[in-house]
Amino acid sequence: MSQDDKVGDDGRLVVAINGGPRKNWNTFLLLEEALRGASDAGARTLRYDLFEMNFKGCVSCFYCKTKENYHKGKCAQKDDLAPVLKTLKDATGLVMGSPIYLSDVTGSLRNFWERYVFQNIIYSNTEQSVLERGPGMGVIYTMNIPEDMMPVMNYDILLSSHFYFLERLNPPILEQICSCDTLQFNDYDKYYAPMFNSEAKKRSRELEFPGDLHKAYELGFRLGQVKEKQRIRNA
Numbered sequence: 001m002s003q004d005d006k007v008g009d010d011g012r013l014v015v016a017i018n019g020g021p022r023k024n025w026n027t028f029l030l031l032e033e034a035l036r037g038a039s040d041a042g043a044r045t046l047r048y049d050l051f052e053m054n055f056k057g058c059v060s061c062f063y064c065k066t067k068e069n070y071h072k073g074k075c076a077q078k079d080d081l082a083p084v085l086k087t088l089k090d091a092t093g094l095v096m097g098s099p100i101y102l103s104d105v106t107g108s109l110r111n112f113w114e115r116y117v118f119q120n121i122i123y124s125n126t127e128q129s130v131l132e133r134g135p136g137m138g139v140i141y142t143m144n145i146p147e148d149m150m151p152v153m154n155y156d157i158l159l160s161s162h163f164y165f166l167e168r169l170n171p172p173i174l175e176q177i178c179s180c181d182t183l184q185f186n187d188y189d190k191y192y193a194p195m196f197n198s199e200a201k202k203r204s205r206e207l208e209f210p211g212d213l214h215k216a217y218e219l220g221f222r223l224g225q226v227k228e229k230q231r232i233r234n235a
Helices: 026-040 082-088 107-120 155-167 198-207 209-225
Strands: 013-018 044-049 093-101 131-133 136-142 174-179
Touching (some): 013 209, 026 044, 026 209, 107 155
């Protein structure tokens, strides 16, 4: 867990959930830039690295759907993710990031979504979520393919399915950033990956990635400006 030194006096808190395993690489760097933007906007920031935590996805105990608990938005599991979910109840902003593995987010971020989103969803035709108002949200994706390959790989459908569930939490902001054609290795000569042009990958890193970092900063700044806290429905 990483935390900045700035503590605002208005309760703004932007939390980053890192679903990537590599420190100081694509997803991590973009999330850090988003947090820098949030901090510059005056918010306190926290980062959680899921690959350093011991937790599971949803285990279908349905504690969060019982009649006495459905309105609380609380998961019954007691593990490393439990205090994170508790902290998120105070967050005004939430930025999540993951590399794309086998055409989806990492298992760690998927497990986080199962726990965070499902505990807040209501099985009702009239109310979608425990949250009348959720935190502002952003999702940062990093991927090896170029942008023009995203429709071919059906990533537009994938990302829309992610947003369908996140929208149910009623965020005032919901945005995404796709960082495409990312650099996987520092030294492509060390790995057997003949389908990639290492020089083209390096050029993309030099020319395109700085723009993605700027987008992440701007996203974080917007999330850091959200002042209204989450509201529990019928609280």
